[in-house]
Amino acid sequence: MYVSTRGAAEKLTSAQAIAQGIAPDGGLFVPESLPVMDEQTLKRMISLNYQERAVAVLQLFLTDYSESELKSCVAGAYGGDKFSSSAVAPVVKVTDDVFALELWHGPTSAFKDMALQLLPRLLSCALKKIDEHAEIVILVATSGDTGKAALEGFKDVDQTRVMVFYPENGVSQIQRLQMVTQQGNNLAVFAVKGNFDDAQTGVKHIFNDNAFNAQLAANSFKLSSANSINWGRLVPQIVYYFSAYADLVQSKHISAGQQVNFVVPTGNFGNILAGYYAKRMGLPINKLICASNSNNVLTDFLATGVYSRKREFHKTYSPSMDILISSNLERLLYHMSNNAPSEVSRWMSELNSKGEYQVSDEQLQAIQAIFPAGWVSDTQTVATIDKVYKEYGYTLDPHTAVAWQVAENYRRETGDSSPNIIVATASPFKFNDTVLSALQGTDSLAAVSEFTALNKLAELIDTPVPAALAELEHLPVRHTSVCNPKDMPGVVKVALKIAE
Numbered sequence: 001m002y003v004s005t006r007g008a009a010e011k012l013t014s015a016q017a018i019a020q021g022i023a024p025d026g027g028l029f030v031p032e033s034l035p036v037m038d039e040q041t042l043k044r045m046i047s048l049n050y051q052e053r054a055v056a057v058l059q060l061f062l063t064d065y066s067e068s069e070l071k072s073c074v075a076g077a078y079g080g081d082k083f084s085s086s087a088v089a090p091v092v093k094v095t096d097d098v099f100a101l102e103l104w105h106g107p108t109s110a111f112k113d114m115a116l117q118l119l120p121r122l123l124s125c126a127l128k129k130i131d132e133h134a135e136i137v138i139l140v141a142t143s144g145d146t147g148k149a150a151l152e153g154f155k156d157v158d159q160t161r162v163m164v165f166y167p168e169n170g171v172s173q174i175q176r177l178q179m180v181t182q183q184g185n186n187l188a189v190f191a192v193k194g195n196f197d198d199a200q201t202g203v204k205h206i207f208n209d210n211a212f213n214a215q216l217a218a219n220s221f222k223l224s225s226a227n228s229i230n231w232g233r234l235v236p237q238i239v240y241y242f243s244a245y246a247d248l249v250q251s252k253h254i255s256a257g258q259q260v261n262f263v264v265p266t267g268n269f270g271n272i273l274a275g276y277y278a279k280r281m282g283l284p285i286n287k288l289i290c291a292s293n294s295n296n297v298l299t300d301f302l303a304t305g306v307y308s309r310k311r312e313f314h315k316t317y318s319p320s321m322d323i324l325i326s327s328n329l330e331r332l333l334y335h336m337s338n339n340a341p342s343e344v345s346r347w348m349s350e351l352n353s354k355g356e357y358q359v360s361d362e363q364l365q366a367i368q369a370i371f372p373a374g375w376v377s378d379t380q381t382v383a384t385i386d387k388v389y390k391e392y393g394y395t396l397d398p399h400t401a402v403a404w405q406v407a408e409n410y411r412r413e414t415g416d417s418s419p420n421i422i423v424a425t426a427s428p429f430k431f432n433d434t435v436l437s438a439l440q441g442t443d444s445l446a447a448v449s450e451f452t453a454l455n456k457l458a459e460l461i462d463t464p465v466p467a468a469l470a471e472l473e474h475l476p477v478r479h480t481s482v483c484n485p486k487d488m489p490g491v492v493k494v495a496l497k498i499a500e
């Protein structure tokens, strides 16, 4: 069963929690108890393929789904030619003890596909299980990648509508084009005059507005989420930690049971939290290294125990991590406070009212023992892209470059020599301008169109542009609406044709 981190919501099955998205008390759903993966299953994982590994993990959490339901959801998500790598999430050896877990081989070239190809299937199955006939309206706040992956995953899925809100000037050109050209009959995309936090706060307000929800219900609509606040987004992300480990044992780069570090470029804290669940389940993870850009709210929290969003918001070369309110930290705090919803509620209400909260020294030490943290500037990010390409011939996108550099700094400062698995979250082509200018200097972009830059990068790194990105040049723009964050509820009503 799933409970709210704030303790004032009914316990739900996983199907109910996935359909609902966020708990009605404003909290996030978490498993009441965490499953453990026994050693035998862990060993068995090594000889399984990605789909089989996914079923083995999902089964432990989604206990109200049958094995055949999970197999069918997983086959639909990861089967066929949806992913450009047959391994789905391949692990690439870059040096003797640094590996890249490439999570960007899906249809939208970012790690969000790992969950958003599966979530629509889990949700459709959930709606049948719980006999829900309302149309599900999926609200998405995005700093660039979740939005496109949600649009692609939910496109024309029965009984669903999708509305995506992205920061007007806060995503890369390719990310924007991916969203504004999206086809499908059940979706809408809006630019928000603000940053990602404004969009995410706007969405959370809509979720928590009882009168608004009642009006939707009267029109046979119900809200849900495709962000990582939805448990159905998070659980598929646990799978690739197990899969990466199994691959490294299978290829004999590590021995079974050996401790490894995962280094995760972090924003909303969903990806790294999935790694935490994998560790709690028994995967031999030494550290989960939290890597940030200059929006370094998490680095400061992990150093001091004070989470303060009272700081300047920076627009960086890794825009998908330009986030100051990391939603999933709430789930970690719940687990690290020994499941104390009253403490979590107090922290979250302080964050709302005062803009900050502080955990105890004891809690901080427990968190620090698992999550070392660091951040790098834009200048260091582009220097890292250049250095890694020149030294190893490996091309990093700016988010993955942040993780790479934080990993290098961590190793130098601590002497921890465990193998580092860098979680590679996006294809370099999604951030072609930054990557090309990192490799060839800013002059390489002078008077060059987005698509010329894509082709130049492809030529330089001798890798074809992913077909879905190349074809953006010829797709018509279908979504041009812009709104203020405070107008988001009205925008949703207009899109659903609900009268005031």
Ligand SMILES: Cc1ncc(COP(=O)(O)O)c(C=O)c1O
Residues within 6 Å of the ligand: 110, 111, 144, 145, 146, 228, 265, 266, 267, 268, 269, 270, 271, 272, 320, 321, 399, 425, 426
């Ligand atoms: C490319 C990329 N890297 C890293 C992140 C940060 O991941 P998370 O929000 O799960 O911490 C995001 C956005 O979520 C992203 O799109």
Ligand SMILES: N[C@@H](CCOP(=O)(O)O)C(=O)O
Residues within 6 Å of the ligand: 141, 142, 143, 144, 145, 146, 147, 226, 227, 228, 229, 267, 268, 270, 320, 321
């Ligand atoms: N970086 C994300 C921000 C939202 O994160 P999510 O994991 O909660 O969906 C994005 O690309 O939109």
